[in-house]
Amino acid sequence: MSKRRKDNSIKPLLLQRDDNRAAKAAGFVFFLGFVFFPLTGCQLVDYNKPDGGLMPSGAPVTVDKVSKGDSLAQLGASQHPRILQTYGGEYSDPKLERMVAKIVGRLTAVSDNPDQTYRITILNSPNVNAFALPGGYVYVTRGLLALANDSSEVAAVLAHEMAHVTANHGILRQQKEAEVELTNQVVSEVLEDHSAERETAIRGKLRLAQFSRNQELQADAIGIKMLGRAGYDPFASPRFLQSMEAYAAFRNVSGATDATLDFLASHPSTPQRIQLATDQARKVGAPGVGKTDRDDFLNGIDGMIFGDTADEGYIRGNQFIHPKLGITFSVPQNFTIDNSSNAVIASGNNDIAIRFDGVALPRGLTPVDYIKSGWVSGLDASTIRPLTINGLEAARAHAANDRWQFDVVVIFVKDRVYRFLTAAQKNSTELDSIATSTTSTFKTLSSREISALKPLRIRVINVRSGDTVASLATHMQGTNAKEKLLRIINALSPTTNLSAGDRVKIISE
DSSP states (O other): OOOOSTTOOOOOOEEOOOOSHHHHHHSEEOOOOOOOOOOOOOSOOOTTSTTTTOOOOSSOOOGGGSOTTOTTTTHHHHHHHHHHHHTTSBOOOHHHHHHHHHHHHHHHHHSSOTTOOOEEEEEOOSSOOEEEETTTEEEEEHHHHHHOOSHHHHHHHHHHHHHHHHTTHHHHHHHHHHHHHHHHHHHHHHOOOHHHHHHHHHHHHHHHHHHHHHHHHHHHHHHHHHHHHTTBOTTHHHHHHHHHHHHHHHHGGGSOSOGGGSHHHHSOOOHHHHHHHHHHHHHHOOTTOSBOOHHHHHHHHTTOBOSOOTTTOEEETTEEEETTTTEEEEOOTTOEEEEOSSOEEEEOSTTOEEEEEEEEOOTTOOHHHHHTSSSSTTEEEEEEEEEEETTEEEEEEEEEOSSEEEEEEEEEETTEEEEEEEEEETTOSOHHHHHHHHHTTOEEOOHHHHHTOOOOEEEEEEOOTTOOHHHHHTTOOSOSOHHHHHHHHTTOOTTOOOOTTOEEEEEEO
């Protein structure tokens, strides 16, 4: 639960009906607004040509080639602060920065525009993402670096994003969106036939979608060619797409992860796209020919923070701990817990879910006053009662709509109110026991407990004789699915075994 906003507040909770997966499981919705400039879509692909007919722009738009007063040249610079705010700022690690800079340098030297200057920023975010903006701004999250397994995989993502810049995708996308918007406006103003207006709008959206798919394929083709020319393994591109898919599925089990901040949200991966990337790699070279620079990469990420920082709070098994706020609670052992930017979400069997967030406490209110203040719809006022949880003032009530029943608990700590919403289907008999067992664990942390908390980090270890995936998984922290996560972050298939001398990543304090 992030504290990045200046008021350290979480958006108000709304109880309402929704059919998406996360809301269906929990009976509530939440959202994070972010203006994002997708860098996707360009020219049609001609599969009859050796390179699919895909070529970078002959005159890429860079800061140096556009006057300082031009809004396009300033787009990247203007969005940079917003991206830093959304993704937790920059992650500073000289060893890691040198490793990434080395990869970018090798790619730039063999690119179709070696004079292009790139500003590379490692973002302090556990989300798996990388993207580029006009003007040479390229971003990669530490979450993506943690998932990669060698330099060629990082190079594959960065080459793809550099291809977006070289091919003017950000500019072309913005121009295409403007054209569609103008067309829709003209239709709306000129035609009385609203069915024609709707048809034009739908066709415009389909054009943008097609534009987007082809632009991604173009960036794939250009990026994979860059990999080959730089001496990297060209098959790193399809390989890492598969790793990202596996990790996305692992993280999204609870439906709580904000997937809009991940790479696959703006760069959709499909079996067809992976196959096309594999086909493109075969044109560049045979498997096993290119370099991976695995040891150099592993040395670079060894010790890097994994997952959330103290500003967002930590998840340790079934426990949520927030050292900056000085609070903690636990969910039932069989629940999956996830920390999004707006709230902590935990989900269990039988469509039972728990949502936890916190906001600034209005002055002069008691817990009972607060729970009746109008932020919960469907509240049953007759169920409101005050209580004390581990010495803290609190209140509990029930609410309901046509499909769901809710247990609502608010707890006062200094100038903040923390809110638990436990949701279950109307016919469930488990609501009260699940809600009580969770909220009763909420407590404040002592200064000694806070000082003992450390973030999780990537630790690179050498496999010794007798070690197995199962035995090494026992050293993993921060997850109940230890072996599964160990295999995902090391790109190990369910049948892959380890040998003495192998280097693998584990996650621990």
